[in-house]
Amino acid sequence: MYSFDIQRPTTIADAVAALSTDEALPLGGGQTLIPTLKQRLSAPSVLVSLGTIAEIKGVCTGDDGAVCIGGGTTHATVAREASSYPALADLAGHIGDPAVRNRGTIGGSLANNDPSACYPSAALASGATIVTNTRSIAADDYFQGMFATALNEGEIITEVRFPVPEKAAYMKFEQPASRFALVGVFVAKYADGVRVAVTGASENGVFRWTEAEAALSSNFSADAVPAAPSGDGMISDLHGSGAYRAHLVAVMTKRAVAAAR
Amino acid sequence: MPKDHGIGASQKRREDVRFLTGAGNYTDDINVHGQAYVHFLRSDMAHGKINNIDTSAAEGMPGVVRIFTGKDFEGVGGLPCGWQVTDKHGEPMKEPAHPVLAQGKVRHVGDPIAAVVADSLEQARTAAEAIVLDIEELPAVVDMAKALEAGSTKVHDDLADNLCYDWQFGTDTETTDAAFKNAAHVTTLELVNNRLVANPMEPRVAVGDYSRANDEHTLYTTSQNPHVIRLLMGAFVLGIPEHKLRVVAPDVGGGFGTKIFHYAEEAFCTFAAKACNRPVKWTSTRSEAFMSDAHGRDHVTKIELALDKDNNFIGVRTDTMANMGAYLSTFSSSVPTWLHGTLMAGNYKTPAVQVNVKAVFTNTVPVDAYRGAGRPEATFQLERVIDKAARELGVDPVQLRRQNFITSFPYETPVAVAYDTGDYHATMDKMEELMDIPGFAARRAESEKNGKLRGMGINCFIEACGIAPSNLVGQLGARAGLYDAATVRVNATGSISVMVGAHSHGQGHETVFPQVVAEMLGIDESMVDIVHGDTSKIPFGMGTYGSRSLAVCGSAMVRATEKIINKAKKIAGHLLEASDSDIELKDGQFTVAGTDKSVAWGDVTLAAYVPHNYPLEDIEPGLEETAFYDPANFTYPAGAYACEVEVDPDTGKVTIEKFVSADDFGNVVNPMIVEGQVHGGIAQGIGQALLENCAYDENGQLLSASYMDYAMPRADDIPHMASYVVDHSCQTPCTHNPLGVKGCGEAGAIGSPPTVVNAVIDALHSGGHTHVNHIDMPVSPSRVWAAINGQ
Numbered sequence A: 001m002y003s004f005d006i007q008r009p010t011t012i013a014d015a016v017a018a019l020s021t022d023e024a025l026p027l028g029g030g031q032t033l034i035p036t037l038k039q040r041l042s043a044p045s046v047l048v049s050l051g052t053i054a055e056i057k058g059v060c061t062g063d064d065g066a067v068c069i070g071g072g073t074t075h076a077t078v079a080r081e082a083s084s085y086p087a088l089a090d091l092a093g094h095i096g097d098p099a100v101r102n103r104g105t106i107g108g109s110l111a112n113n114d115p116s117a118c119y120p121s122a123a124l125a126s127g128a129t130i131v132t133n134t135r136s137i138a139a140d141d142y143f144q145g146m147f148a149t150a151l152n153e154g155e156i157i158t159e160v161r162f163p164v165p166e167k168a169a170y171m172k173f174e175q176p177a178s179r180f181a182l183v184g185v186f187v188a189k190y191a192d193g194v195r196v197a198v199t200g201a202s203e204n205g206v207f208r209w210t211e212a213e214a215a216l217s218s219n220f221s222a223d224a225v226p227a228a229p230s231g232d233g234m235i236s237d238l239h240g241s242g243a244y245r246a247h248l249v250a251v252m253t254k255r256a257v258a259a260a261r
Numbered sequence B: 001m002p003k004d005h006g007i008g009a010s011q012k013r014r015e016d017v018r019f020l021t022g023a024g025n026y027t028d029d030i031n032v033h034g035q036a037y038v039h040f041l042r043s044d045m046a047h048g049k050i051n052n053i054d055t056s057a058a059e060g061m062p063g064v065v066r067i068f069t070g071k072d073f074e075g076v077g078g079l080p081c082g083w084q085v086t087d088k089h090g091e092p093m094k095e096p097a098h099p100v101l102a103q104g105k106v107r108h109v110g111d112p113i114a115a116v117v118a119d120s121l122e123q124a125r126t127a128a129e130a131i132v133l134d135i136e137e138l139p140a141v142v143d144m145a146k147a148l149e150a151g152s153t154k155v156h157d158d159l160a161d162n163l164c165y166d167w168q169f170g171t172d173t174e175t176t177d178a179a180f181k182n183a184a185h186v187t188t189l190e191l192v193n194n195r196l197v198a199n200p201m202e203p204r205v206a207v208g209d210y211s212r213a214n215d216e217h218t219l220y221t222t223s224q225n226p227h228v229i230r231l232l233m234g235a236f237v238l239g240i241p242e243h244k245l246r247v248v249a250p251d252v253g254g255g256f257g258t259k260i261f262h263y264a265e266e267a268f269c270t271f272a273a274k275a276c277n278r279p280v281k282w283t284s285t286r287s288e289a290f291m292s293d294a295h296g297r298d299h300v301t302k303i304e305l306a307l308d309k310d311n312n313f314i315g316v317r318t319d320t321m322a323n324m325g326a327y328l329s330t331f332s333s334s335v336p337t338w339l340h341g342t343l344m345a346g347n348y349k350t351p352a353v354q355v356n357v358k359a360v361f362t363n364t365v366p367v368d369a370y371r372g373a374g375r376p377e378a379t380f381q382l383e384r385v386i387d388k389a390a391r392e393l394g395v396d397p398v399q400l401r402r403q404n405f406i407t408s409f410p411y412e413t414p415v416a417v418a419y420d421t422g423d424y425h426a427t428m429d430k431m432e433e434l435m436d437i438p439g440f441a442a443r444r445a446e447s448e449k450n451g452k453l454r455g456m457g458i459n460c461f462i463e464a465c466g467i468a469p470s471n472l473v474g475q476l477g478a479r480a481g482l483y484d485a486a487t488v489r490v491n492a493t494g495s496i497s498v499m500v501g502a503h504s505h506g507q508g509h510e511t512v513f514p515q516v517v518a519e520m521l522g523i524d525e526s527m528v529d530i531v532h533g534d535t536s537k538i539p540f541g542m543g544t545y546g547s548r549s550l551a552v553c554g555s556a557m558v559r560a561t562e563k564i565i566n567k568a569k570k571i572a573g574h575l576l577e578a579s580d581s582d583i584e585l586k587d588g589q590f591t592v593a594g595t596d597k598s599v600a601w602g603d604v605t606l607a608a609y610v611p612h613n614y615p616l617e618d619i620e621p622g623l624e625e626t627a628f629y630d631p632a633n634f635t636y637p638a639g640a641y642a643c644e645v646e647v648d649p650d651t652g653k654v655t656i657e658k659f660v661s662a663d664d665f666g667n668v669v670n671p672m673i674v675e676g677q678v679h680g681g682i683a684q685g686i687g688q689a690l691l692e693n694c695a696y697d698e699n700g701q702l703l704s705a706s707y708m709d710y711a712m713p714r715a716d717d718i719p720h721m722a723s724y725v726v727d728h729s730c731q732t733p734c735t736h737n738p739l740g741v742k743g744c745g746e747a748g749a750i751g752s753p754p755t756v757v758n759a760v761i762d763a764l765h766s767g768g769h770t771h772v773n774h775i776d777m778p779v780s781p782s783r784v785w786a787a788i789n790g791q
C-alpha cells in the first residue's frame, strides 16, 4: 500500500469538497478498494471515507413505495431491513461472507460495477434510479460495460431507489472460487412487464435479456423462458466457456421465474 | 468404556488451547531486535533472458539497506535436490542449477530476480519498483507433451532437452506385454492429476539472524523438518557447519508437504543477515505463496488394465508425464517415482505391473510433495481404471475389487515393496455396512424426484507410510537417511521432556506422544511434554511428512523410553535391595515381584539426580536416553472409501451427499485425532476432486493466482457430519514397529479423489449419459456440463 491521507466527512457536501482534490477517491466499505491498494494497483492521494456520513446510510420507503437505500448502506443492513423487497434482501444476504456484508456497501458495489457482482442485476432488473450528489440516473443509462458506469469523477452515489415489483427472485450460480456470480439472473415482474437482468455472463457487464423479458411479459412461467442466448460475447475463462454461461443464463432465468414471489 | 488416558484415549489436543486463544508463537510472531525486511522482486514472465538488472536508482531510495541479485550468489551453492533418480538407461536424472536468486534467465512466474532489504517492508517494496529490468521475454514451455517435442524451447539451456528422466519400474516389458497379449479384456484410461497449491493457512516466513560475537547463524522458518533444512542449507547452499547454524521452526500453521522443502527465501535471509549484519525477515503474501510455494501433483497418465476371462487382473501398465516445474525442488524427483511407482499394485495381486514416468521441466513453479505425494496419483489412476473396467464388463465394482484382493501377507508386489499386513476384505465389509448400500436405490429415486442424478463411487487404496527404511531408500536414490530420533529427559522430580525429531504443524503430537510415554511408565500425561522444532534442542531427526511421525519418531521415543525403564529398574533394584530383574513397573510404582516392597517413580528419578544412595559403580547418575529408530519397512495403511454425489444435470454442479471411509491404520493412540486427520484429508481430497485447479495459460501466466480463481474447499463443500463417517475400527497392527501403528495423516487425501469421480461417473450413467467415461479433476460444474453435452 502506498501512503495516502484519509478524510472522514460527515456530510455529503464535505465529501464532495474533499473529493475535488486531485487523485482523491471515495472509500465505501473498502472490500474492493482496500485489496486493490494493498496490491499497489491504485495510488490515491486522499481517501474520502463515506462511512461517517449518516445521511447516506439506511433503508426507507419512498412516497411512491420504492425501497430507498442510502449509498453507504452495508449489504448486511439491506439483507436485514429491505424486507418489503424480499428478492433484494435475499441478494444482499448472499453477497460474500459476513465480514464482506458488514463492510461492503451498495454504493461501492454499483460504483465498481464488477461484471460478476450481484447488485447491478437487481438495479437493472428493477429499473432502479441511482441518485448521486448531482443527479438521478436511470439504471438503463447507468451501466456502461465492465467496471464502467455513468458516474463522473468525484460523483458519489447517495441513494438507490428500487421500485418494488409484484414478484421477483435472484438466482446466483456461484463461481466456485470467488463465489461471485458465474451467472446471476434477477427477474422482476412489474404491472407493466417483466425485466430480466443478467450478471456474470457478458463481456459487457450486466445486461437485460430482452427476449426473455418479452416472453415472460406475456406468460410468466418457467416454460416460457426462451432457449439460451448465444454464447458470443459471453465471458470465457477458467470457470466456464461462453457457451456454458449462455446455457446457465436460461437455467437461472427459469429458476428465478419459478422462485419469484 | 473408552479409555480416558494413555494409548487409545481420545484426549483433547492440549496444543489447541494456545492455538485457539491466540497464544501460538508462529514464525511471523518472531521479531528480532533491529531486523530489516526483504521484498523479493519476482518475475512476471514465465521465461526470459536477463540482460541487465539496474539497481542503482533503487539503492538510493529511503530505508534501503542493500539490494541483492543473482550475482551476489555466484559463489554460493544452489538449492539441492535430495533424491537422485536413475533412469531406465542407467543414467542419473538431469539436475539443473537452482540459484537462490535467478542467474541468466528467469524460468517461471514468481522466480526471484532481486531482493531488496530495507528498514521497512513498504520501503523495500517501493525501492523494488525503481529497479530497472532488461529481460528479454522467451517463448514459454508449459504443456508437458510440447515440452518433450524435439526442438522445443528449453527451460535449461545447458541440458539437451526438457526431460529430467525417463524412468521404468516393476515388471519387465516382455512379461508385461505378454500379460496384455493374453488378456481377455483391456481397459484404457487417459487422465490428468490436477496441479494443486497446498495453501496452508500460514504462509511461509523466514527470519535470518547472525551473531557476529560467535559467528552463529539462526534461521526461524516455517518448516516441517528443521534438521533437514539445517543440513541442506548448511552443507549444500551456504557452507555453514551444523554447530554454527540453528534452525527453529516454532508453531507452524499447516504444511501439507509444501513446508518440507528448502526454499530460496530461507537461504536468502540466512545469507543476508550476515551480509547486512542485521536480522532479515521475509513474510510471504498469499499472492507470493501461489507463485513460490512448491505445487503438488500435475501428472498426465495413460493407464491400461489387463484382465483374464474370469476378470482377474493380469497386468497394469502406466505411462505418465510428471511435471517438475522449472527447477527440481527438494524431493520432487522422488514423488512420481518411488512414492508413486511403488504403489501401483494397489490392493491387488496383479502379477505384472509396469510403471513408466517421464519427468519434464516446464516454465512453471516447481512441483513437489503435497499431502499423499505420489500415492494419490497412483491410487487415482488405478481405482479409476478398475471402475471403468467394471463398467465395461458389467460387473459389480465391489466384487471386481474383492476378487483381486491380496489376501495373504507378507506380500511382495511386482513394484519393490512388501506389504507386511492388511485385511482388505475387512475394510470393504466395514465400508459396505456404513454406506448402507441396499438403501442406495431408494436414495437415488428420491434424488431423481428432485431432478438430480445420484451416483455412488467406491474405491480402495493403499499407501506406503512411515517413511522410510534408510537402506532401501538409499538404494533408490535418497541422499539422506530417513530414520528419526527422540531423547527422553526425565527430570529430578519425575517430570519428562521428550525431544523429538518429528515436527507438529497441526498433527497433535504434543498430545499424542505424551500419551505413549505416560502409558509405558504408568504416570499421568501431564508429567510429559514434548519439545520439537529447534535444532539446538532436539536430536537429529528428519521431521514430519509421509505419515511418519508416530511410526518412526514415535518408535524412537518408545525405544528411548524402554532404555529409561531399564535404567530406572536398576536404580529401583538398588533402592529396594533387590535384583533389577525382579523389578516390575506398574502405575508408576517399581515393585519387587511377588512382594509388597515398592518405590515410586518420583523417588527413583530423584535418586538418579541426587545420587546419595545410588549404584554409582554400575550406572551413571541422571536419567536421560536417546534412541534413533530406522524402520525395517514402510507401513501400509489401507482402506475402502465410498461416497454418494448428486449431480444437477442442468448446471453440472456436484454435491457430496454422503462419505464413508473405512481405514486400517493398525493401532490407534488417539482416536479423536485420527478421525480429525481423516476428516481433513478427505476435505482436501474433495478439494482436489471438485474444486482446486492450479492453471497456467499457454504463455506460462498463472491463471489461478488468488482465491478469486483458486477454489479451496469450504465447510459447505463437505458433507454434513452425520453423513460423513470416518471409521478406523479395522486394525491389523503393523508387524515391525513397536506400537503397531501405520500412520493416518495422508490417507484421506489419497483415498478420496477417485471415490468422488467414480460417483460422478456413476451418476451420469444413471441419467443416460453413458458416453461419459471420465472427467478430469476438478470435476467442476462447467466440466460436468461440457461432458454431458459432448463439448
Ligand SMILES: Cc1cc2nc3c(=O)[nH]c(=O)nc-3n(C[C@H](O)[C@H](O)[C@H](O)COP(=O)(O)OP(=O)(O)OC[C@H]3O[C@@H](n4cnc5c(N)ncnc54)[C@H](O)[C@@H]3O)c2cc1C
Binding pocket: A025, A026, A027, A028, A029, A030, A031, A032, A033, A034, A050, A071, A072, A094, A095, A096, A097, A100, A103, A104, A105, A106, A107, A108, A109, A111, A112, A114, A116, A117, A118, A119, A155, A156, A157, A158, A178, A179, A180, A181
Ligand atoms: C471475499 C469477497 C467476496 C465478495 N463476494 C461478492 C459477491 O458474491 N457478490 C458481489 O456482488 N460482490 C461481492 N464482493 C464485493 C463486495 O460486495 C464489495 O463490497 C463491493 O463490490 C464494493 O463495495 P465497498 O463498499 O466495499 O466499496 P469500496 O471497496 O470501498 O469501493 C469500491 C469502488 O467504489 C467507489 N465507491 C465506493 N462507494 C462509493 C459511492 N457511494 N459512490 C461512488 N463511488 C463509490 C470507490 O472509490 C471504489 O472505486 C465480495 C468481496 C469480497 C472481498
